[in-house]
Amino acid sequence: MESARTHVALQAGRRGGETARARLALLAIAAGLVCLGMASVAPPDAQAADAPARNAPAKSPQAAIAASPNGYRFLHGYPTPAASERAWRDGMFQRAVVAYRFWYPTVSMEGIFNGNRDVGIEDDKRWGIAATGPRQVGFTLNSDTPYGSAVLDLSHGPMVVDLPAGPYIGLVNDHNQRWVQDLGMPGPDGGHGGKYLIVPPDYKGTPPKGYRVARSSSVKNLLAVRALPAGGDIPKALDALRAIKIYPLDKGESAALSPLDTSKQAMDSSSLRWEDNFQFWQVLDRIVQQEPLVPDYLPMYGLLAQLGIEKGKPFQPDARLREVLTEAARQGRAQMLVAAFDSQRDDRKNWPDRQWEWVGLVPGSAQFETPYGMDLEARDRWFAQAIVTSPAMFRRDPGAGSLYWLAARDARGNYLDGGRNYTLSVPQPVPGKLFWSVTIYDAATRSQVRTDQDKAALRSLFELKNVDTSKPLTLYFGPTAPAGQADRWIRTAPGRGWFAYFRIYGPEAAAFDKTWKPGDFEPAAAAKAAR
Numbered sequence: 169m170e171s172a173r174t175h176v177a178l179q180a181g182r183r184g185g186e187t188a189r190a191r192l193a194l195l196a197i198a199a200g201l202v203c204l205g206m207a208s209v210a211p212p213d214a215q216a217a218d219a220p221a222r223n224a225p226a227k228s229p230q231a232a233i234a235a236s237p238n239g240y241r242f243l244h245g246y247p248t249p250a251a252s253e254r255a256w257r258d259g260m261f262q263r264a265v266v267a268y269r270f271w272y273p274t275v276s277m278e279g280i281f282n283g284n285r286d287v288g289i290e291d292d293k294r295w296g297i298a299a300t301g302p303r304q305v306g307f308t309l310n311s312d313t314p315y316g317s318a319v320l321d322l323s324h325g326p327m328v329v330d331l332p333a334g335p336y337i338g339l340v341n342d343h344n345q346r347w348v349q350d351l352g353m354p355g356p357d358g359g360h361g362g363k364y365l366i367v368p369p370d371y372k373g374t375p376p377k378g379y380r381v382a383r384s385s386s387v388k389n390l391l392a393v394r395a396l397p398a399g400g401d402i403p404k405a406l407d408a409l410r411a412i413k414i415y416p417l418d419k420g421e422s423a424a425l426s427p428l429d430t431s432k433q434a435m436d437s438s439s440l441r442w443e444d445n446f447q448f449w450q451v452l453d454r455i456v457q458q459e460p461l462v463p464d465y466l467p468m469y470g471l472l473a474q475l476g477i478e479k480g481k482p483f484q485p486d487a488r489l490r491e492v493l494t495e496a497a498r499q500g501r502a503q504m505l506v507a508a509f510d511s512q513r514d515d516r517k518n519w520p521d522r523q524w525e526w527v528g529l530v531p532g533s534a535q536f537e538t539p540y541g542m543d544l545e546a547r548d549r550w551f552a553q554a555i556v557t558s559p560a561m562f563r564r565d566p567g568a569g570s571l572y573w574l575a576a577r578d579a580r581g582n583y584l585d586g587g588r589n590y591t592l593s594v595p596q597p598v599p600g601k602l603f604w605s606v607t608i609y610d611a612a613t614r615s616q617v618r619t620d621q622d623k624a625a626l627r628s629l630f631e632l633k634n635v636d637t638s639k640p641l642t643l644y645f646g647p648t649a650p651a652g653q654a655d656r657w658i659r660t661a662p663g664r665g666w667f668a669y670f671r672i673y674g675p676e677a678a679a680f681d682k683t684w685k686p687g688d689f690e691p692a693a694a695a696k697a698a699r
Contacts, residue, residue, distance in 0.1 A: 260492045261496055264500075266471065267475060269548055271452055272504065276438070277343055277555075279439035279442070280306070280437045282437075284317060287435045292319075293425060296316065296428050297316045301623070303435075305438050305615045306437040308554045311623075311624065311625045314395055314402060314409055317390060317391065318414050319391075320391050321388060322384060322387050325416060327417065328365055329364040330364075331364065332412065333357075334352075335395065335396035336359070336394065337396065337570070338355065339351060340389055342385050342388075342389050342390075343459055344465075347557050350560050351393065353569055355560075366384055367384070368384060368387060369383065369385050385462045386462070388459070400630050438614075448497045507545050509553075509667065519685045522688055523578070523579065523688045526572075528550060529546035535547075553614045565680060566676055566679075570673045572671055575689060576667040579691075585665060586647065588647075589646030589648055589650075592643045593640045593643075593687035595685070598684075601673075603674075605629075607625040608645060610666055611664070619659040621658070632656070670686060
């Protein structure tokens with residue numbers, strides 16, 4: 169095993185190559201704001217205020233009011249008062265929308281922390297485990313495997329994650345949903361277990377031997393771990409999560425966080441309550457005040473400072489800035505959802521004759537980095553519908569731990585409608601070494617659909633474990649149960665749009681080389697089910 173000191177150096181080197189590209193990308197964002205062409209938020213009386221003053225001197229070629237194509241008016245080469253006000257609002261609005269989209273993952277991560285705290289999972293004391301279902305609101309959570317999650321608070325020093333050997337898939341992300349470390353099967357232990365040490369940004373100590381060391385850029389971090397349920401044994405998988413030890417390095421295992429099973433509890437670990445209103449900015453300000461500055465993000469901190477959010481200073485926007493920020497949250501959210509569900513990119517589809525799309529658009533990356541910079545649309549698309557990042561999550565080769573395909577449209581190209589019935593044909597066998605599933609999500613909440621059926625997934629380890637793998641399998645979705653097929657059906661809610669994720673765990677070559685492909689969602693013969 170490599171020494172901890174060497175591992176720290178390797179971690180730093182691994183990320184060093186990304187730093188220059190990240191900074192260039194962020195500078196490009198800041199420099200390109202004026203090119204966004206977003207809607208103006210000028211006050212209603214702006215045009216009236218642009219009218220020439222009553223006592224203005226007679227017009228002359230030199231004294232004429234000039235109007236630019238964008239509607240701003242100038243007198244003697246200077247902006248009129250209304251032009252200045254409109255330009256200020258437009259400029260602040262453009263900056264705010266860019267800031268919203270860039271900092272959305274940070275606020276979304278706080279939603280995860282906040283959801284845990286709301287159900288009694290206190291930082292530094294407990295961590296949560298759950299076999300999740302529709303009662304747990306969270307962006308594209310699934311019911312395939314139990315989850316474990318903990319806030320790793322590094323304010324008092326490094327934290328230890330002692331992972332037993334076994335079928336775990338885990339990661340650590342910082343407060344900005346930047347990748348810190350993989351654990352378990354996709355990590356350096358390869359499923360053999362081991363001790364991981366997560367150290368804070370300013371850590372200058374000498375890590376003890378025998379640990380895999382990863383440095384975070386934030387104080388608050390998320391540990392997310394899944395235990396694969398061998399043979400569909402959920403209780404055994406929950407016990408496997410309980411076997412993980414999480415504790416401060418300086419206090420030892422006696423101070424380990426105690427697990428709390430929230431499987432039966434309703435909880436909301438999303439940012440839905442904040443994402444389309446002024447609270448988004450209030451939450452973001454609190455995070456900026458609590459966390460150290462991330463050097464790679466300096467241009468974006470400068471953008472926030474123009475909006476009144478600056479480390480060490482109170483956030484006190486006046487009424488007009490508050491109005492701009494509120495509208496920017498609404499429009500920023502809308503733009504991210506368009507990237508998620510109506511992208512025009514050619515690289516989103518795995519099969520040109522299918523509606524299924526890749527959820528992640530930058531294969532093998534940790535932060536959507538490319539040789540030319542950060543792929544911001546891919547970043548928006550991911551975080552509008554999902555949480556956390558890791559290079560292992562975006563791999564497209566048979567060595568990947570899992571893969572994710574998204575379908576938001578039926579075979580005819582129409583959005584999936586909770587008031588209609590659909591079928592989905594899945595060729596057998598599905599090319600996965602472990603298992604596969606289809607989970608459906610509410611388009612508005614990006615969380616599992618909620619109906620009186622209390623089910624949102626059809627899974628090869630559970631509902632579909634005894635299917636005939638010699639012929640295609642038909643699955644059913646809609647408000648009406650199909651005759652004799654209720655065990656292969658998920659109820660949807662009329663009046664609500666939905667989308668699906670197709671997941672394969674341990675995907676094999678046929679999942680990537682296009683020799684295997686699922687069908688599309690086919691609308692039932694009846695035009696519409698009763699609404």
